[in-house]
Amino acid sequence: MASTAERYGWAVVMAALLALAVPWFLWGVDRIVWGLPVWLWWHIGWMLVASVVFRAFSRRAWGLWIVEPEGETT
Amino acid sequence: MTVGLQMGIIIGYLFVALGVGLAAYRVTDRAAEDFYLASRTFGTVVLLFTVFATLLSAFTFFGGPDTAYAFGPEWILVMGLMDGLIFAVLWYVVGYKQWLLGQRYGYVTLGELLGDRFGSRAIRALVAGVSLFWLFPYVMLQQIGAGGALSALTDGTVPFVAGATLITGFMIVYVVLAGMRGIAWTDTLQGAFMLLAVWSALLWVLVAVDGGIGTINAGLEATNPEFLALGSEFYTAGTMLTFAISIAFGVAMFPQVNQRFFTASSETVLKRSFALWPLLVLLLFVPAFLLGTWGRGLGLEADIGAGESILPVVLAEYTPAWFAALVVAGAIAAMMSSSDSMLLSGSSYFTRDIYRPLVDKDLSETGEDRLGRAGVVVFAVGALAASVWAEAEAFGAATVGSILVGIGDLAFGGFAQLALPVIVALYWRRTTGAGLVAGIGASQAVYIAFNFLPEVGVGSLTLFSDTYLGWGISIYCMLLGLVVTVAVSATTTANPEANVDDHFGLGAD
Numbered sequence: 113m114a115s116t117a118e119r120y121g122w123a124v125v126m127a128a129l130l131a132l133a134v135p136w137f138l139w140g141v142d143r144i145v146w147g148l149p150v151w152l153w154w155h156i157g158w159m160l161v162a163s164v165v166f167r168a169f170s171r172r173a174w175g176l177w178i179v180e181p182e183g184e185t186t
Numbered sequence: 187m188t189v190g191l192q193m194g195i196i197i198g199y200l201f202v203a204l205g206v207g208l209a210a211y212r213v214t215d216r217a218a219e220d221f222y223l224a225s226r227t228f229g230t231v232v233l234l235f236t237v238f239a240t241l242l243s244a245f246t247f248f249g250g251p252d253t254a255y256a257f258g259p260e261w262i263l264v265m266g267l268m269d270g271l272i273f274a275v276l277w278y279v280v281g282y283k284q285w286l287l288g289q290r291y292g293y294v295t296l297g298e299l300l301g302d303r304f305g306s307r308a309i310r311a312l313v314a315g316v317s318l319f320w321l322f323p324y325v326m327l328q329q330i331g332a333g334g335a336l337s338a339l340t341d342g343t344v345p346f347v348a349g350a351t352l353i354t355g356f357m358i359v360y361v362v363l364a365g366m367r368g369i370a371w372t373d374t375l376q377g378a379f380m381l382l383a384v385w386s387a388l389l390w391v392l393v394a395v396d397g398g399i400g401t402i403n404a405g406l407e408a409t410n411p412e413f414l415a416l417g418s419e420f421y422t423a424g425t426m427l428t429f430a431i432s433i434a435f436g437v438a439m440f441p442q443v444n445q446r447f448f449t450a451s452s453e454t455v456l457k458r459s460f461a462l463w464p465l466l467v468l469l470l471f472v473p474a475f476l477l478g479t480w481g482r483g484l485g486l487e488a489d490i491g492a493g494e495s496i497l498p499v500v501l502a503e504y505t506p507a508w509f510a511a512l513v514v515a516g517a518i519a520a521m522m523s524s525s526d527s528m529l530l531s532g533s534s535y536f537t538r539d540i541y542r543p544l545v546d547k548d549l550s551e552t553g554e555d556r557l558g559r560a561g562v563v564v565f566a567v568g569a570l571a572a573s574v575w576a577e578a579e580a581f582g583a584a585t586v587g588s589i590l591v592g593i594g595d596l597a598f599g600g601f602a603q604l605a606l607p608v609i610v611a612l613y614w615r616r617t618t619g620a621g622l623v624a625g626i627g628a629s630q631a632v633y634i635a636f637n638f639l640p641e642v643g644v645g646s647l648t649l650f651s652d653t654y655l656g657w658g659i660s661i662y663c664m665l666l667g668l669v670v671t672v673a674v675s676a677t678t679t680a681n682p683e684a685n686v687d688d689h690f691g692l693g694a695d
Binding site for chain 2: 130149159166
C-alpha cells in the first residue's frame with residue numbers, strides 16, 4: 113500500500129515529465145551539438161529518462177490510483 | 187522497372203498478409219471474443235507494434251517527414267509528448283483500468299463497459315454511435331489514399347476506382363479470415379520493417395552525402411536557418427500543445443486502439459509496453475523526421491501541397507533503386523492495410539453495441555462471430571461506395587463528399603472529446619449516466635459546430651473560429667466536456683441499476 117507521499121510524489125514526477133517534454137528553456141536556440149540541434153538532444157535524453165521512470169513506476173507503484181480503494185474518489 | 191518492382195512488392199506483401207491471415211484463421215476459435223480480441227492473449231512486442239502500426243505506419247513514412255520538410259523538425263517534439271508521454275500515461279490511466287475491468291467482466295468494447303457501469307443500453311449505443319460517426323469517414327480517407335497511391339504509382343494504369351476496390355476487396359477477405367490475431371501478426375512484421383527501413387535509410391543517406399551531417403547542416407543554415415532553432419511561426423507553443431494533447435487523447439479513444447487495451451495477456455505485458463512507449467517513439471520518429479528535414483538541407487524538392495512526399499525523393503537520390511523501391515512499396519502497403527484494424531473495430535462496435543442490444547438480444551456467441559464478419563463486409567463496402575461516390579463528384583457528391591472528408595480529417599479531435607467524460611466515469615464514483623451523456627453530447631456538438639459552421643463576428647468576438655488565444659478549439663471542447671460531465675453528475679442522481687461497486691475498489695478482493 114503506497115503512502116500519501118508516494119502517491120503525490122509520483123503525480124509530481126509524471127507532471128514534470130510531461131511539462132518538460134518540450135524544452136521551453138531552449139526556445140529559439142539554434143546551437144548544433146554533434147550534428148543535431150541541441151534541443152533534439154534534450155528530446156532524446158528525455159525519452160530515455162521517461163522510459164526509465166515509467167519502468168520504475170511499473171515496478172514500484174503499478175496500480176496506484178486504480179486498484180487501491182482509497183486511491184479513488186468516493 | 188522500378189514501378190514493376192514496387193507493384194511486385196505491394197502484391198507480394200498482400201499475399202504474405204493473406205498467408206498470415208490464413209494461419210491465424212486456423213488457430214482461431216469461432217467466437218466473437220477471439221475474432222475481436224484474439225482471446226486477450228497478446229504479448230508485449232505484438233501489442234506494442236499492433237497499436238503502433240495501426241495508427242502510425244503511413245504517418246511515419248509520409249505525413250511526418252513531409253511536415254518536418256515543410257516546417258522543420260520540431261514535430262519530433264510534438265510526437266514525443268503526444269505518443270511517448272501523454273499516450274503512455276493514458277495507457278495506464280485508461281488502458282490498465284479498462285483491461286482490469288475487461289478481465290473481470292469480459293468486455294469487448296468501451297461502449298459495453300460504460301453501458302454496464304451505468305446500467306444503460308442508450309449509453310452503450312451512444313458511445314458506439316459517436317465512435318462510428320468519426321471512424322467511418324476516417325476509413326474512407328484510407329481508401330481514397332490507397333486508391334490514389336496505386337493510381338499515382340502506376341501512372342493511372344490502375345485507375346482510382348479499380349485501385350480502391352481491389353484494396354477493399356483484399357481487406358475484406360483478409361479481415362474476415364484473420365480477425366484480430368492475424369492483423370496483429372502482420373502489424374508486428376510491419377513494425378519490424380519500419381524500424382529497419384528508417385534506420386537503414388538514415389545511415390545510407392549519412393554515408394552517401396559527401397561531407398555527411400556537416401554538409402546537410404550547412405545547407406539548412408543557408409536555406410532554412412529557422413529549422414535549427416526551436417519554435418517558429420508555425421510551431422508556436424499553443425499549436426504544439428494543441429496537437430500533442432488532442433491527438434494523444436483522441437488516439438486513446440480511437441476504436442482500434444482503445445479495443446487493444448483489452449487484448450493484453452497479462453499485467454506484465456501492460457507494464458512492459460508502458461515503459462517501452464517512449465523508446466519506440468524515439469527509435470521510429472527521430473530518424474524518419476530527420477530524413478524529411480535533411481531533404482530540405484540537401485536542396486531536394488517535393489511539392490507537398492500537391493500531394494508529393496519527400497521521403498521517396500530522398501531515397502531515390504541517395505540509396506540504391508531496389509532499396510528505395512522496397513521502402514516506398516512497403517510504406518504504401520502498410521498504409522493500405524491500416525484500415526484493416528478499423529474495419530474490425532468498427533464492425534465490433536456496430537454488432538456488439540448497436541445491433542445486439544437493440545435488435546437481437548439472444549444472439550449466440552457463434553452467431554455474433556458470423557455477424558461480426560458480415561459487419562466487416564458491410565462497413566468496408568459502405569465506406570468504399572461513399573469514397574468512390576465522393577471522388578467521382580456525382581450529383582450532390584461534391585458537397586457530401588467534402589463534408590465526409592472534413593469529418594475524417596477532424597477524427598482525432600472528435601475522438602479526443604470522448605476521453606475526459608470517459609475518464610471521469612472510470613475514476614469518479616458519483617458520475618451519473620446523465621452526466622456522461624451531457625458531457626459527450628455538449629463537447630461533440632460544440633466541436634462540430636465550431637469546425638463546420640462559418641465564422642460569425644459578434645461584437646469584438648468571432649464565433650466558430652477554430653483557434654482562440656493560440657489554442658485549438660478541440661482543447662476548449664475537451665474542457666467543456668469535463669466541466670459538463672462533472673456539473674451534471676453533481677446535480678443528478680445515479681441510475682439505481684448502475685453497477686458502480688463492480689467498477690471500483692478493484693484491489694479489494
